[in-house]
Amino acid sequence: MxxxxxxxxxxxxxxxxxxxxxxxxxxxxxxxxxxxxxxxxxxxxxxxxxxxxxxxxxxxxxxxxxxxxxxxxxxxxxxxxxxxxxxxxxxxxxxxxxxxxxxxxxxxxxxxxxxxxxxxxxxxxxxxxxxxxxxxxxxxxxxxxxxxxxxxxxxxxxxxxxxxxxxxxxxxxxxxxxxxxxxxxxxxxxxxxxxxxxxxxxxxxxxGAVERGPEIPAVRTREPEPQGERRVTVRRPAPNRVLQMAFLATNAAHADAPALMIADAILSGAKSIGLSGAGGTLGRSSRLYRSLVSTGLASSAGSSVSLTIDPSLFTIGASLQPDSDPDQIESIVSEELARLATEPVPEDEFNRALRQMRAQIAYAMETVTSQAYWLGSMAIAAPQRDSDEFLRELQAVTPADVQAVAARYLTPNRRTVGWLIPIDEASNGAASE
Amino acid sequence: MSNDVSNHSSQFDETMPLVIDTQLSNGIRVATLAINPPRPSDVAVVRVRIPNGSALDGNLAGVARFTGGMLTRGSDGRAFDDLAEELDGLGASVSVSVGGEATDIAMMSLAEDSDRVLEIMSGMILRPDFPEREIDIVRGQMLSGLRQSRNSTRAEADRIMRQTLYPEGHPYHQRSGGTEESLAAIDREALVKFHATSYQASDVIVTVAGGMSHDESVALIDRHLGQWRGKTPRVDIHPADYPSALALHSESLPGKTQSDIAMGLPALNRSHPDYYSLSLANLVIGRFGLMGRLGESVRERQGMAYYTFSNLEAGLSVGLWTAHAGVAPVNVDGAVESIRKEVQGFIDGGPTEREFRDSIGSILGALPISLETSGSMAGVAADVLYYDLGNDYLRRYRSIISALTPDELQAAAREHIDPDKLVVAVVGPDGSRN
Incomplete structure (x- = not known):
């Protein structure tokens, strides 16, 4: 290529x-x-x-x-x-x-x-x-x-x-x-x-003949450092409880971005870098899958990280099985994140994440559309970065880097915990579990 | 009316690849696309198509999908976690998709790992272990999927439309994902039995794409699937009766703000002589550009819906023509009438000259894009064999399409889509219909 x-x-x-x-x-x-x-x-x-x-x-x-x-x-x-x-x-x-x-x-x-x-x-x-x-x-x-x-x-x-x-x-x-x-x-x-x-x-x-315009208005606001956990609850008719836990992380230009992508891969498999998820679905040996889905506590669980101009969210989600205890789910997620922050990822597990990332890159690069998507999205989110170099940086991340970013960003003080709680509309909003 | 495909078979498009296929001694057909010059690829895809879809469910709704879901959950004495760890370690995936007629099992890996991943996949197909613990997990996931479908206006509208068109007793009447009762009744014994009877070598199609020659592909498949034996049972999937009148069915779901509409009619199967005419007619009605005439009327002119489109599903046995829209409850009746009016307009007037030219250009121009990836090449090759389209199909495709006439499109729509006999299903908030 x-x-x-x-x-x-x-x-x-x-x-x-x-x-x-x-x-x-x-x-x-x-x-x-x-x-x-x-x-x-x-x-x-x-x-x-x-x-x-x-x-x-x-x-x-x-x-x-x-x-x-x-x-x-x-x-x-x-x-x-x-x-x-x-x-x-x-x-x-x-x-x-x-x-x-x-x-x-x-x-x-x-x-x-x-x-x-x-x-x-x-x-x-x-x-x-x-x-x-x-x-x-x-x-x-x-x-x-x-x-x-x-x-x-x-x-x-x-x-x-x-x-x-x-x-x-x-x-x-x-x-x-x-x-x-x-x-x-x-x-x-x-x-x-x-x-x-x-x-x-x-x-x-x-x-070439399109005229340059005036300077574009800058976005001044920077999100202040969170001072503690935030919680929200949504009560709607729904088939099951859903957890979303979002951590204020960093931006695409930051040196920590590649390590956060590998942390995401360790938690729930490497994601496609192509358009519309071009590539395979990986990660059934990942930590969240094993602790939440393989145990029968959730029907699905995952994580995601976004490459953005300003610091954005590292998000964890889980769709619960009907008789699962929400407190237990939160505890398990917290334990997994604490483990990521305090213990180095074992070498074989780490290599699995890197290999998945390498494969996802190869899958996405099969189409001109996904290649152009990757080049454009990186040019917007981190214009100072070389997008080809970013792919090499992903392969150069170490277990210590992952541990460091987990300790820096995936902490209780930086998180917003959201729960979707099903209600039965016919009974005036009573919880229907 | 008919389109005599064979009349045009002399006009070959030499830029398109031939499908090369070889039959193994056990009946499996192995196919590749002969891309010339060969295109190097880092990505290998192997797709196995077994004619054993949900139509074989019998009185256990969901058993085909349940069995498909179990293939990756333990095989050859290896636990699910162990298999998942190895596949993740290779960055490879094995996915299983169970349709009405067939199960597609596809692996995707880096080209260098294709042998190892195919070995794992062949174990999953031929020797799944059906561990009890994994059965419970897959059952839980299917029940969760069922609850989510029941909470989805779009999924429910589609289900009601299909269940109305296919009466009780028809293999497509049942929920292919099962019900609470059927999923509870499907135990290990039922899964083992379905696998033993329905996962057979005869009539299986395997397509390979990505960095391998045809001979290498055949050798690879023979090594891993050559020992597979047996004959797949057949089930009679008869066409649904054409409805005698317009029928409306509506349901409400709590907590919803928008209504979804699904409407449909029995259509034709893939080998019907009108297939290409109706396919192009459908393109003009509800797909071309921004959702064809339906998009132009319901979305662009009237601003009633974010989405509306039509679809032609043509299987080996039967087919459906469907149309869909998501609208505010107050606009349900208007959208249904607009869709019917657009269909009637096409039947009365056929495509305009420009619509006809554009739709031909659209599907012919898109052909190279449809062969861009290993996955899409394996998919196209599988369809060529499955629908018995002929190994030179991609070379004949241009002449098949170019030979169609506007009158044939109009006649196909008139023959197969009667807007006065549509089955219409609407699911939304209370009072979805005026």
Whole structure:
């Protein structure tokens, strides 16, 4: 696999290219440094809504044309919004890739945000939120995030509060778009069957004339150090109790990030670094699986760590079996974390985690789409890091590093403990266990 | 109407790979894709397809899935923890997926470990131990899955639609994940018996992708599965009767804010001559771009739903055409009517010239992307053999699709999808329907 090369255009657009020969396809992405992180109360969810509007027409293309033209060319496409970014991609037969560059350079500045389309999309976005609310664990995640961040906008999530979705105006959406959709706030990534210089030349042709915008408003707030454990409870009709335990950890640029990913692998298996979990499901010999699932106490258990611009959460979750004791589950999780912080991980177990990580990287690198996803997400979360080097850093983590990060971050004082408790709505909210 | 595939078989697309297959002495067919030039890969995938899905459940709903779930939980005298530790140590996975017709067991590993992982996987398939303790754990997980399905508006709507279409006594009427009663009744003896009768070598398809030649793949599979013997039992999966009128079923679930709609009709199986026409018609109706005409009407124009789409499931024996949407309770009736109207509109007018051209471009252009990974190559090869599509299918595919006409798409929709006979299931908050 050739190395990814990064260049910056005169207008501030960061371009990353990896030439990958073999299959005649290419994946092209544009990432914007805007998401839930850049929102304030009153306009929560606006980045995600703006993303929807970028499929609703530009001065060049009618609403729906992006989906039609890319699909007709045999491509796949999507857009999605997260706390740190909003991104759009097309994976295409390589002889059609210019269509992707044309679409993305056009909608970087020419989206229309028609009043009628904004009105129609409001109900679609509300429907998306309502669909999430049909899952009782959605409320739990929302409450845990809100409690874990008392200052930083990460606590607001991405989808937005219902009141804000009902109130956001066309002008607010358009202003948000004009502020953040600028080449100097974007990263273009191409991976596929083009020579490196040819790919850069095409990106330059498509985006070179887009004007640089004003400086992007900085996110000032840093989450204060937690001063003790926080607890939240969600009571909803649900099939079983669910635990979420979230620890304020660190950011992707921090030297501790690779060790936290290995700690996560030891607790519940190495995760995919590709798009949509490309790769295998590993970790049935992991510590949380053995202590919670193999014992029959939980039907599933896992952990996750995010690579983000600002410090975010290291989360542990468990879906309980009906007759399991919640206190026992919490104790077991706490004991596992204390063990990680106080005892070095035995060599064979540690090597299993490293091998899983190596395999997950190989699985994700099979597709140009996942490669581009990895390059883009790292360029957003930790622009100063070399994403290829990060993969090597993962392999260089030691048991002492894992012990150190567990002791530093996975402590009771840094945690928010959330419980979803099933209720029987028919009996006025009485617990139904 | 029909599409005579053989008429176009002379127009080969030489850029597409042939499927090479070799039959072992025990009847197993081993297939690979002949990618030329060979593509080096760090990732190996072996997929084993056994024609023993949930249709064989009989009066023990869920036994096929329960048995599938037990394969990885102890075999060859080795405990689950021991096996999981070795697989995790290799960064490899073995996954089991039980459908209505077949069980797919797939391993994925780094190419250098494929021999060892296949040895483990073959033990899981041929010699599972069914330890009592692991049976209890898998039962607990299936019960948990059942509770979660019952709490999901989407899953429940889909279940009601299917159970209505497939009447009692049909192998697809039952919950393939079982019920509280059936899962309690499935004991070790039942699992051992299902495995002994239904995990047989004949009719098994094994596909291999990633860093190995065809001959190497055949040798590898022969070494690990060559001793497997026996004949898989057949079950008659007859088509469901076509409903005589539109039927609406609704249920409510507490604590929900949105309603999910599932509607469906019996359609055709994979070998039906109308398959390609109906498949393209379905693409136009509810898949192309942002969920086809349904997406354009229900989401884009009316803003009623975040998602709506249609689907054509065509198995070896039977098939279903389905449509789905998630909407606010107040919009349920409007969404159902809009979906029916869009289907009727297609039946009356067929695809526009542009829709027809776009949908052809879409599926032909996507072909190289569908062969990008070892996993997708193994999946495509398995389907080619399973549905008996011919070893040159990928080379003929362009001509099969290019030979279709707009009239054929319209006629297929008219023949197979009657919007006045749909079975409609709605699950949401109280008062889901006006």
């Amino acid at each position: 050739s190395k990814a090369v990064r260049r910056e255009l005169d207008n501030g657009l960061t371009a990353i290219v990896r030439s990958q020969k073999g299959v005649p396809i290419g994946s092209f992405w544009v990432w914007y440094r805007v998401g839930g992180r850049n929102e304030v109360p009153g306009i929560t969810g606006i980045s995600h809504w703006a993303e929807h509007m970028l499929f609703k027409g530009t001065h060049e293309m009618q609403a729906g044309e992006v989906f039609r033209q890319v699909s007709a060319a045999g491509g796949s496409l999507n857009g999605f919004t997260w706390i740190d970014f909003t991104t759009y991609f097309e994976t295409m037969p390589i002889d059609q890739i210019d269509l992707s560059l044309k679409i993305e350079s056009d909608r970087m500045v020419n989206a229309r945000f028609d009043e009628d389309e904004v009105a129609s999309e409001r109900t679609v976005i509300i429907s998306e939120r309502r669909g999430n609310e049909n899952q009782p664990t959605f409320f739990l995640s929302e409450e845990v995030s809100a409690a874990a961040f008392r200052a930083h906008p990460y606590g607001q999530g991405v989808i937005g509060h219902m009141s804000d979705l009902e109130g956001i105006t066309r002008q607010e959406l358009y202003s948000h778009y004009q502020t953040y959709y600028r080449p100097n706030n974007a990263v273009a990534v191409f991976v596929g069957d083009l020579d490196e210089d040819e790919a850069f030349a095409r990106i330059e042709r498509a985006f």
